[in-house]
Amino acid sequence: MQNSLVERRQKYGWSQQRLADELGVSRQTIISIERGRFDPSLPLAFRLAEVFECRIEELFDPHGDIA
Template structure:
């Protein structure tokens, strides 16, 4: 699954650690999601959408 999380983070000047702290997850989780190695759970995807004021579909897309 592709995502635009690195771009959204950079727009706000946030580090991976800051985003992880906001979401209550580890920095490694953020790294794995950004690199497409881990798909977030639905609750985490909703949290990400809320934090960035976007829809899930705006953040994540099919890898194809």
């Protein structure tokens, strides 16, 4: 699943570790999500959307249409 997590995180000026700390997950989890190796659980996806003040659909796209 394609995502715009890297762009959102960089827009906030956050490191992967800062985002991981904010969410209570490991840095490796953030790396795996950003690289598309791991799809987050629905609760984690909602938390990501909350942190970045956007909708889940703005972060994740199962069809690969996020540019």
